Amino acid sequence: VAAAITAMVVRGAPAIGVAAAYGAVLACDGAATPAVLAERLARLRAARPTAVNLAWALDRMAAACARGRAAALAEAQAIHAEDVSANRTMAGLGAALLAPGSRVLTHCNTGALATAGVGTALGVIRRAWAEGRLAGVHATETRPWLQGARLTAWELLRDGIPVTLIGDGAAAALMRRHGVDWLIVGADRVAANGDVANKIGTYGLAVQARYHGARVMVVAPLSTLDPQLPDGDAIRIEERDADEVLCFGGVRVAAAGAGAWNPVFDVTPAALVDVLVTERGVVERPDVGSIAGLLAAVQGDVPCR
């Protein structure tokens, strides 16, 4: 399971969390001494660095594993079910924000292939389409892995939702010439102040959205929030092999000898986020106070919207 997460066979922050939870169930078989179990969980935890859902799920699983394998399986199934439920709730909350006729742009893949349910950003788009709120859906191809072209387009077409792909560089032209009302994205980690780590390109799209008056919606379950980190500068950004940029389908496309910088994520400052949608409610212009309020609400201290 760790190898599958590292190789991006399983990707998408919520899907990584759920997969890791089931991986932990496998880890806590009867033969595992506490030391072996700890080593296995540590290996899962190190599979990828940026999505906090991974550590979040493994923290829960470590406690459950201590109570035995049946408890671990129950906990993994709970994590799974919670994500399905959170997706559904966020889809409704996010879609309700979209006026009929909205033109939306999304980035990367945040659907059923990235979560355990209908998706985060893509769940909102699915629901909004079903409710007749969307005039059109554009998706970036999302280099270098082309999650937009390969996964998001596939999911939307399977649901009968027409989608138009654009190269990542065409977003500003799209906003200017055709108009975009909402940029809707997921997240891999949200810091205490509302800064959002998400797929490389998100930050640039958010800058362009602000310039053009399009609103930015980040859709993320609470499992993606990391109140331990004060801001986005503290988020560890995974950098992957340069060949992911330099090669394509195993064929070198860049000039031989060229280097590449291949950060997988970037950080969008909270100031560029208009709305954060979680399963516990919607926060406009997220900041330290509103993020803390969301998390406190989980413990029942503060009424939710």
Added chain:
Amino acid sequence: VAAAITAMVVRGAPAIGVAAAYGAVLACDGAATPAVLAERLARLRAARPTAVNLAWALDRMAAACARGRAAALAEAQAIHAEDVSANRTMAGLGAALLAPGSRVLTHCNTGALATAGVGTALGVIRRAWAEGRLAGVHATETRPWLQGARLTAWELLRDGIPVTLIGDGAAAALMRRHGVDWLIVGADRVAANGDVANKIGTYGLAVQARYHGARVMVVAPLSTLDPQLPDGDAIRIEERDADEVLCFGGVRVAAAGAGAWNPVFDVTPAALVDVLVTERGVVERPDVGSIAGLLAAVQGDVPCR
């Protein structure tokens, strides 16, 4: 020659102009009646719509062809030599603007493979590197044709200039995390008010540069200026086949059934251009007056910087 321009075997606005000029020499052979010659030149003119260098060169060639083939060849050679010379002049003028230690980002290919000489934006980068002004050069891969990865990286490495490629979506992260002092790009058409049509992605990069305090330098010979067009909205933007986005090396990479929007160029408003470098001088914050001044200078009316 027209087919080669349409298929992007020859690409880059200045190279298109020079190639079309030599194509016009081929067109005005002894067998060509005026009607046949006009048809051939019209075919060349229609090869691609956005780069004004094409129409500019053919206007000159039509006049020369009327004086016979020897005159046509001399005119094509003059257009060729002028581009080489303009490249060299622009390289010096642009490089002089870069403080030592400058970190530059470029987009698409604007070098010897896009012009008849050292290039426009890439000519500036070459000269600045030779003068020891650059701390580093980043280049976007430039989807969908990957001119950055395939051509710009090749040219720079051939000159011993280290280059780091990034996906088009990584530019904002680069600006924020590593810093970029100058975005240096070419142009396919510059309107009378200074709006710049250039490779898709340029506009978004310019928005991001402004957001991060990086300066934007457009390097373009006068043959790229189109004073007949009042502003960028009047520039015809070529849209090419969706399969350029949906396929890669003949293999479909996007989900079957997905559509794509594939504009080849976008328009950067003059307000986002900090410096326009031409062979007749440098204009800061180009506008109607300064562009008119540049063109008047060609006719000797106004002294050049």
